[in-house]
Amino acid sequence: MRIPRTIKTGSVTEINVEVRRKQYDPKIEFVERSRPPKVKKVGYNSYLNGSLYVGDEVIGLNDEEIRTADDFNRIVCARSNEPARLRIRVRRDCYYKINIKRVEGEQGNGEVLDLEIKWRRGGMPLGVSMEDSRGRITISEIQAGSIADGNFHYGDVMTHVNGKRVTDIKSARPAILEAINNNKSLTIRVERPERLGEVSHLPADVAKIIKRQINFHRHAHKYSAAITSAEREATTSS
Structure with a gap:
C-alpha cells in the first residue's frame, strides 16, 4: 500500500x-x-x-x-x-473521504498509521469487526465493499480513536459511534504489523482467522460491493 x-x-x-x-x-x-x-x-x-x-x-x-x-x-x-x-x-x-497518514516518531509493533475518515452526510459503513486480546484491540474481520475494505488490514491493532487511547472494544465502540453521530468524521490510529507472524499476541483461534484472511482482498468473494470500481475511482466534491 x-x-x-x-x-x-x-x-x-x-x-x-x-x-x-x-x-x-x-x-x-x-x-x-x-x-x-x-x-x-x-x-x-x-x-x-x-x-x-x-x-x-x-x-x-x-x-x-x-x-x-x-x-x-x-x-x-x-x-x-x-x-x-x-x-x-x-x-x-455512500460518499466518504479517507486520508491515510504514516505517523512518524511513534513507537509501535510495525507501522503506525492514522486513518482519517469524513462522511458527507453519513451512511457508508466503516465495516470492521474487532477482537479484545491482552489489552489490545485487533481488527479481525473486514466487510466487503465497506470503507475498511482495502484501507484497514487484518491484524491492525487499534490504539486511539479521535486522539483518545482505547484498550478494549467496550471503550472503542461508543467512541467511534459518538464521532460519527456528532461530527461525521473519525480518526483511528492503528499499529500495522510488518510481518504476518506478528499477530502472535492474539489467541490461537483469532490469529488463525487473520492468517487465513490476510489476502482476502485478492480472492473472489460472494459479497456484492457497496460501491462499484468506477465509483471507487471517481472524485466527488463534498
Whole structure:
C-alpha cells in the first residue's frame, strides 16, 4: 500500500435492509421535521445499530411509504409482537473521504498509521469487526465493499480513536459511534504489523482467522460491493 494516500468515493443510492425487531424502543433519533425522516443518531445498544447509519433517509418500511418519523415509529414502536421483522428501504449517501497518514516518531509493533475518515452526510459503513486480546484491540474481520475494505488490514491493532487511547472494544465502540453521530468524521490510529507472524499476541483461534484472511482482498468473494470500481475511482466534491 502506498502511504500516505487520500480516497474520495461513493454516490447516493437506495438499498433494502432487513432486521429482526427486538424491542419496542429502537433507540434511534431523526432530524427534526425531516421528510423523509433522516437518521440523526443511532444508539450504541440499538438493534438497528449496524443496519441504519447517520444520514440515512428512511423511505419505506414493510412495503409502506415512510414520509415522517411518526410513520416509522407507528410501525416500529407497536406494543405487539408484530411485525417481527422490519424490511427498511433506505436512501443512503455512500460518499466518504479517507486520508491515510504514516505517523512518524511513534513507537509501535510495525507501522503506525492514522486513518482519517469524513462522511458527507453519513451512511457508508466503516465495516470492521474487532477482537479484545491482552489489552489490545485487533481488527479481525473486514466487510466487503465497506470503507475498511482495502484501507484497514487484518491484524491492525487499534490504539486511539479521535486522539483518545482505547484498550478494549467496550471503550472503542461508543467512541467511534459518538464521532460519527456528532461530527461525521473519525480518526483511528492503528499499529500495522510488518510481518504476518506478528499477530502472535492474539489467541490461537483469532490469529488463525487473520492468517487465513490476510489476502482476502485478492480472492473472489460472494459479497456484492457497496460501491462499484468506477465509483471507487471517481472524485466527488463534498
